Amino acid sequence: MLKGKTILIGITAGIAAYKICELIRMYKREGANVRVMVTPNALHLVTVLTLESLSQNEVFVDNFEIKEYKPEHISLCDEADIMVIAPATANTISKIANGICDNLLTTTVCAFNKPVIIAPAMNTNMWKNQFVQENVAKLEKSGYHIINPESGFLACGTTGEGRLCALEKIYDKTIDILNKNKILDGKKIVISAGGTIEKIDPVRYISNFSSGKMGTALADAAYAMGADVTLVSTFDINKPYNVVKVESAVDMEKAITPFNNNVDCIIMAAAVADYRVKNYAEQKMKKTSDDEIEIQLVKNPDILKGLASSANTTKIVGFCAESENLLENAKVKIKNKGCDFLIANDISRKDIGFSSDENEVYILDNKLNIEHLDKSSKSEIAYKILEKIFE
Ligand code: C5P
Secondary structure: OOOEEEEEEOOOHHHHHHHHHHHHHHHHHHOOOOEEEEEEHHOOOOOOOHHHHHOOOEEEOOOOOOEEEEHHHHHHHHHHHHHEEEEEEEHHHHHHHHHOOOOHHHHHHHHHOOOOEEEEEHHHHHOOOHHHHHHHHHHOOOOOOEEOOOEEEEOOOOOEEOOOOOOOHHHHHHHHHHHHOOOOOOEEEEEEEEEOOOOEOOOOOOOOOOHHHHHHHHHHHHHHHOOOEEEEEEOOOOOOOOOEOOOOHHHHHHHHHHHHOOOOEEOOOOOOOEEEEEEOOOOOOOOOOOOOOOEEEEEEEHHHHHHHHHOOEEEEEEEEOOOHHHHHHHHHHEEEEEEEEEEEEEOOOOOOOOOOOEEEEEEOOOOOOOOEEEEEHHHHHHHHHHHHHHH
């Protein structure tokens, strides 16, 4: 999602500085070029060696070493698409808000005319300080993207507002701002993810190994591409788009069916159980003296097939996970399901598919045209699938 983008991270001397190591990894995983600069005080909290190893780039601390015949702060401004200051201390926030340029980081922000995300983190009283609040408001009014700190246990031993927001918030905001190429603007998309849970009794269930990663990657990519996204997921997950939590196949069908013919596309990435328990036991089942017991199963609705048979205006996309004869089975399946596209992947391979962060798939359309997507991250695959569907 971040291929070809350069993110300039500015780390100031908040104790949360160590968390930014993980943020660098999150950006790198999505293909971003990450440049890091730290204030001299932040170097007490994180080391240049760690940051250089993670960003795979030189880390900047001091002012005004001339690089390529331009002062550093200007060449970094030219190169970066976005600047992310996290954690941002009261000191740095107040300096930026007042145009003070007394280190490389503050000088760079002053010269930076592209989007800037600021994620403050500090002691509760500092965060509530009138001047800090005025400076934050001033920055927000001028177009800086402020991600407010959260409440929680702080390094100073107190509990209150001031803790650096979840890294996912900074990450999602970055993706959101950088993906100006919103080719799905105005499109409504519903995506299912995860393995359904078919209860046996109040404490037991039948499910499968689906991690929900592919469906979630599709939802993230669709959102980043500008779509109005609803993710119908068997996992509780906090996202900047609409998430509907479901459990069983029957729940999932109920949640998804009303969208048919009211949205542009429904993608069934969930691993829906083909069968559910016939007689759900209201009370926990007791162990008996029998060595064998039987649990009867009944067929679940085939959600994908049902959607495809009644879709007029909605594109219906299914997934096909096979452990043998992938393409032959996929060709039969797309005809049987009647959907517009089928994404086929080979689950016998350990390096892709279930639980993995990577995938390699074939996209079949209803005329049996086949496109192969080479092995890459699930988010990259998600982008390509969406591009293909809305081509
Ligand atoms: O029939 P099979 O399970 O192989 O088909 C997989 C596709 O069908 C996936 O897109 C899955 O989400 C969908 N499916 C469904 N309802 C079921 C079983 C699978 O929508 N009961």
